[in-house]
Amino acid sequence: MNHSFDWVGRAPTVERAGMQGQEKTEDSLIREIRELRDRIAELDRLAVAHRMTEQALAQSLEKLRRATGVVIDVIIMAVETRDPYTAGHQNRVADLARSIAAEMRLPADVIDGIRVAGRIHDVGKISIPAEVLTRPRHLSPAEYSLVKTHPEIGYEILKNIDFTHPVAQMVYQHHERMNGSGYPRGLSGEAIMPEARILAVADVVEAICSRRSYRSALGIEKALKEILQYRDVLYDGEAVDACVALFRDRGFRFK
Ligand SMILES: [Fe+2]
Ligand SMILES: [Fe+2]
Missing domain, CATH: 1.10.3210.10 (Hypothetical protein af1432)
Known part of the structure; x- marks a missing residue:
């Protein structure tokens, strides 16, 4: 009797009697790989969205810093002009x-x-x-x-x-x-x-x-x-x- 091991080497399958079972295993393996690929793609999308949010936040913070800097400059100019x-x-x-x-x-x-x-x-x-x-x-x-x-x-x-x-x-x-x-x-x-x-x-x-x-x-x-x-x-x-x-x-x- 010919024994073979499935992809993770867990349980031996009997070649003749187990052909259908092995095809199912391959199908589910392909499905798992697809699901995994989908999940990786989703994670990639999330990472891109996260980076974009981070960039937008950094830009807003920079804008706020610049606006505060302008306010300070205006105050200094007002004081300078007068005194x-x-x-x-x-x-x-x-x-x-x-x-x-x-x-x-x-x-x-x-x-x-x-x-x-x-x-x-x-x-x-x-x-x-x-x-x-x-x-x-x-x-x-x-x-x-x-x-x-x-x-x-x-x-x-x-x-x-x-x-x-x-x-x-x-x-x-x-x-x-x-x-x-x-x-x-x-x-x-x-x-x-x-x-x-x-x-x-x-x-x-x-x-x-x-x-x-x-x-x-x-x-x-x-x-x-x-x-x-x-x-x-x-x-x-x-x-x-x-x-x-x-x-x-x-x-x-x-x-
Ligand atoms: Fe003072
Ligand atoms: Fe002072």
Whole structure:
């Protein structure tokens, strides 16, 4: 008797008596192969559809990023037209804050959020009369309380823009101080977001290093002395250390 094995070598079939059974096996094998081919084709179609969806999503995200970039540019232009000093200040603060965040080894997306917030952190000054901003003397208490409204106004301007980071909150908190002596809400310590604490250090250092309408530039050593003196009192200790390291060890300079 002749024995043969089916395609998977499972059970011997008897050639003569089993011819019909073997044909059925071949038929079902062909059917299985067809089904398998159909399934592979379906998977291919799904993979193509998935890739297309992914591409469409990436394009939408890119469009959204570009639109947000345009919104930021418009805001910067509006500030620049009215108050060139603040525009230059915001760019230098953005550059230093981004570098402090990088020195602190924060994640890339957080660093980028801090840079964006830095570029527009004083946008609220748009609502303050230009003559107050450029006054060639120290401000009166009434003028100072007007200036102190700018973080909240900035927050109101930015809060509905769909940033990928909490930029509006960072702007809101950039004048808060670690011991609660800042404004507008007198937040303290951990209640202030780390990004805003970094912005605060960069903001103060840039302000001391720059010429103001009522005084000349005081220089980087004076700025570093200020943040070291009030390390963990007014300013976040880690952000202070990173900032000092940038100027003393890494050769950071304002552009
Ligand atoms: Fe400010
Ligand atoms: Fe500022």
